[in-house]
Amino acid sequence: MAMADYLIKGVSLPDGKKTEISIANGLIATVSSEFKGEANIVIDAQECVVLPGLVDLHTHLREPGREDAETVLSGSSAGVKGGFTAVSAMANTSPVADTAGVVEQVYRLGQAAGLLDVFPIGAVTQGLNGEALSEIGAMADSVARVRVFSDDGNCVSDPLVMRRALEYIKKFGGVIAQHAQDPRMTIGSQMNEGEISARLGLKGWPAVAEEAIIARDVLLADHVKSRLHICHLTTAGGVEIIRWAKARGIDVTAEVTPHHLLLTDDLASSYDPVYKVNPPLRTESDVHALREALADGTIDIVATDHAPHPTESKECEWQEAAFGMLGLETALSIVQKTMVDTGLMNWLQVADRMSIKPAQIGGYENHGQPLVVGSVANLVVINPTQKWTVDRDLVLSKSTNTPYHGHELPGVITHTFFKGKATFSNGNVFSAEGKK
Amino acid sequence: MKNLLSIADLSKSEAISILDTATELARVSDGAVKKLPTLRGRTIVNLFAEDSTRTRISFEAAAKRLSADVINFSAKGSSLSKGESLKDTAMTLQAMGADAVVIRHPASGAAQRLADSQWMSGSVINAGDGTHEHPSQALLDAFTIRKHLGMGGGDLTGLSVAIVGDILHSRVARSNVLLLSMLGAKITLVAPPTLLPVGIFNWPATVSYDFDSVIPHVDVVMMLRVQQERMSDLFFPNTREYSRYFGLNAERTACMKSGAIVMHPGPMNRGLEISAEVADSARSVITEQVTNGVSVRMAILYVLLAGGALEVGSN
Numbered sequence: 018m019a020m021a022d023y024l025i026k027g028v029s030l031p032d033g034k035k036t037e038i039s040i041a042n043g044l045i046a047t048v049s050s051e052f053k054g055e056a057n058i059v060i061d062a063q064e065c066v067v068l069p070g071l072v073d074l075h076t077h078l079r080e081p082g083r084e085d086a087e088t089v090l091s092g093s094s095a096g097v098k099g100g101f102t103a104v105s106a107m108a109n110t111s112p113v114a115d116t117a118g119v120v121e122q123v124y125r126l127g128q129a130a131g132l133l134d135v136f137p138i139g140a141v142t143q144g145l146n147g148e149a150l151s152e153i154g155a156m157a158d159s160v161a162r163v164r165v166f167s168d169d170g171n172c173v174s175d176p177l178v179m180r181r182a183l184e185y186i187k188k189f190g191g192v193i194a195q196h197a198q199d200p201r202m203t204i205g206s207q208m209n210e211g212e213i214s215a216r217l218g219l220k221g222w223p224a225v226a227e228e229a230i231i232a233r234d235v236l237l238a239d240h241v242k243s244r245l246h247i248c249h250l251t252t253a254g255g256v257e258i259i260r261w262a263k264a265r266g267i268d269v270t271a272e273v274t275p276h277h278l279l280l281t282d283d284l285a286s287s288y289d290p291v292y293k294v295n296p297p298l299r300t301e302s303d304v305h306a307l308r309e310a311l312a313d314g315t316i317d318i319v320a321t322d323h324a325p326h327p328t329e330s331k332e333c334e335w336q337e338a339a340f341g342m343l344g345l346e347t348a349l350s351i352v353q354k355t356m357v358d359t360g361l362m363n364w365l366q367v368a369d370r371m372s373i374k375p376a377q378i379g380g381y382e383n384h385g386q387p388l389v390v391g392s393v394a395n396l397v398v399i400n401p402t403q404k405w406t407v408d409r410d411l412v413l414s415k416s417t418n419t420p421y422h423g424h425e426l427p428g429v430i431t432h433t434f435f436k437g438k439a440t441f442s443n444g445n446v447f448s449a450e451g452k453k
Numbered sequence: 454m455k456n457l458l459s460i461a462d463l464s465k466s467e468a469i470s471i472l473d474t475a476t477e478l479a480r481v482s483d484g485a486v487k488k489l490p491t492l493r494g495r496t497i498v499n500l501f502a503e504d505s506t507r508t509r510i511s512f513e514a515a516a517k518r519l520s521a522d523v524i525n526f527s528a529k530g531s532s533l534s535k536g537e538s539l540k541d542t543a544m545t546l547q548a549m550g551a552d553a554v555v556i557r558h559p560a561s562g563a564a565q566r567l568a569d570s571q572w573m574s575g576s577v578i579n580a581g582d583g584t585h586e587h588p589s590q591a592l593l594d595a596f597t598i599r600k601h602l603g604m605g606g607g608d609l610t611g612l613s614v615a616i617v618g619d620i621l622h623s624r625v626a627r628s629n630v631l632l633l634s635m636l637g638a639k640i641t642l643v644a645p646p647t648l649l650p651v652g653i654f655n656w657p658a659t660v661s662y663d664f665d666s667v668i669p670h671v672d673v674v675m676m677l678r679v680q681q682e683r684m685s686d687l688f689f690p691n692t693r694e695y696s697r698y699f700g701l702n703a704e705r706t707a708c709m710k711s712g713a714i715v716m717h718p719g720p721m722n723r724g725l726e727i728s729a730e731v732a733d734s735a736r737s738v739i740t741e742q743v744t745n746g747v748s749v750r751m752a753i754l755y756v757l758l759a760g761g762a763l764e765v766g767s768n
Contacts, residue, residue, distance in 0.1 A: 207561075210651050210652065211651060211652040212652035212654070212655060213652065214650070214651075214652060215650030215651065215652035215653050215656075216627070216652070217561055217562065217585060218561040218562075218582075218583055218584035218585030218586070218624060218627060219561050219562070219583075219584075219585075220584075221650075221651060221652075223651070287565075287569070288561070288562030288563075288565050288566050288569075289566075289569070329538065332538075332540055333538055333539055333540065333566075334539055334558070334560035334562065334563045334566055335560060335561065335562050335566070336560045336561065336583070337560060
């Protein structure tokens with residue numbers, strides 16, 4: 018037998034079965050407890066679980082335009098530390114990713130970083146202005162092969178524009194990822210509208226502003242028989258609409274962020290903008306509805322909405338601060354804490370929600386593959402029995418706006434493998450050129 | 454007590470001791486020599502990032518009567534209007550040795566941000582933050598109510614107060630609901646449904662959309678300013694209709710209990726939420742609120758900076 022590059026010993030598959038996985042030539046070479054042969058690097062992974070490499074369908078990498086907050090390289094580093102082998106770069110960069118030129122630039126920056134696959138998302142409308150369709154076909158046919166289109170940050174609020182976009186992407190099997198936020202209902206909105214916003218005197222962002230758009234868009238998707246994805250679902254009412262739409266056979270998928278599975282709007286009482294995010298943190302009952310929906314499959318995937326911001330954008334008054342929080346490096350730990358440790362999901366379901374399904378929705382080849390011989394070795398190894406403490410001064414993102422600073426979280430990621438190479442190993446990031 | 458950010462930070466006994474201290478200090482203000490040496494050598498900065506006349510002057514007068522040095526820092530013509538961040542402004546004030554900062558700011562929570570940050574170490578007094586709170590206004594309102602209707606000092610048990618108008622955007626209403634209810638008053642909020650917060654259900658107050666049914670039963674009618682621009686934001690059809698349902702005019706005042714008083718935090722829109730004749734009537738204690746504001750703000754500075762309340766009856 019040929020020499021393996023890696024042998025992962027004593028690891029549990031997502032279904033709990035113990036095995037050994039060897040990796041050679043970028044592929045999973047063997048999955049067997051009777052590995053016979055030699056390996057360059059042997060990893061003792063007792064207590065660890067191996068999952069297909071995580072796939073994020075919603076990542077703000079900020080490049081081009083805001084390289085002070087994040088770059089494709091720094092975001093990739095944060096990604097591999099968080100167990101990701103693919104991320105999806107949102108289109109709200111400067112310039113906006115609304116042409117083949119910009120998406121190809123981002124794609125090539127991802128290739129050059131070499132830590133994971135960066136799949137650019139194309140803007141639905143030119144300049145995210147919600148009025149004229151961007152060059153959707155050119156982006157789909159580009160080197161970047163864009164399949165997911167989103168104006169994220171903005172809602173495609175005009176129903177006619179949304180209808181046309183949904184129709185147009187059928188040509189190449191694309192999907193529209195909608196940031197569901199009625200703009201008129203949320204002018205100047207700062208946080209979830211309810212008991213806490215009433216007390217704090219912060220302008221409310223009502224749940225209905227999300228739910229009304231979701232309801233409209235599932236009906237539009239049904240009418241034109243196209244594929245719709247709902248970004249960062251946050252409300253119990255939104256869950257009910259998705260459940261109804263799926264029961265009717267409408268081709269809709271939905272995502273939830275880790276932070277909406279854990280954090281609630283009462284955190285705004287500190288007026289610390291690290292908790293300011295769009296859509297906003299909701300209530301305890303919304304959090305429970307989101308967890309249940311992720312467990313029963315009504316919500317298909319977890320996506321980070323990783324949103325880096327420079328210090329000055331958060332070190333200010335709440336209403337002056339930018340919306341968004343870091344997510345890549347903590348996503349798997351938050352999912353373990355909220356879904357696995359609570360008994361709502363097992364590791365098979367985690368693999369499904371964080372790798373298999375997002376890869377399917379994005380059409381990302383070689384990601385979310387079964388852990389069998391011959392699959393591309395995109396893997397993450399996590400030790401769920403260990404804990405770690407988040408320190409914003411130690412994040413690999415260029416920004417520090419994590420809401421979990423000082424939190425002790427379960428689940429230590431020990432290794433991430435991308436195309437058969439360890440991009441992350443015991444705390445260190447490795448690119449093709451070596452250790453970072 | 455180091456800061457005054459929200460009425461929610463005060464206990465009932467702390468609130469009452471501020472009011473009692475204000476009563477004692479009011480006697481000083483009535484005397485021939487209006488000044489006390491208490492805060493001599495201390496520096497108080499009035500940081501007003503939003504226009505205000507009466508609150509700034511009131512805090513300035515209060516600080517000066519306690520012999521503090523006062524520095525006024527206003528939005529117009531200062532570094533604030535040049536886009537300086539709150540952090541940099543705070544660090545500048547710290548570097549200049551401010552013992553206390555009285556902050557008025559258009560952003561809800563700005564005072565708390567200042568107090569919770571490591572940007573400065575002095576006391577922070579919230580003089581109105583966005584649509585959140587205005588604790589010194591609530592304290593002067595409670596002081597005024599107690600003076601007119603209180604049963605010899607103490608709290609406001611047994612009194613009924615109607616707060617009327619734009620509750621949604623009012624920091625005065627938020628602070629007054631917390632303080633007056635803590636002091637035992639029964640509160641009714643009167644407003645069109647559009648100008649009440651959605652999440653109001655657990656506030657210690659009842660809600661009414663019908664001013665006429667409330668007015669005969671209350672001891673205090675507190676009117677709130679209505680911003681003209683609320684009309685364009687669709688909160689009500691026009692100012693005439695607002696006035697008709699929620700304005701305090703002579704006919705409505707005639708239905709008030711004998712001895713009941715009319716209050717307004719100012720500045721008033723005469724003819725919109727309050728008619729001129731009511732504003733100038735015998736029931737109106739509006740200018741007295743301004744007078745009391747100085748004593749109450751002296752008491753706040755005294756308690757925060759001189760380390761405790763003034764003993765009742767002391768000099």
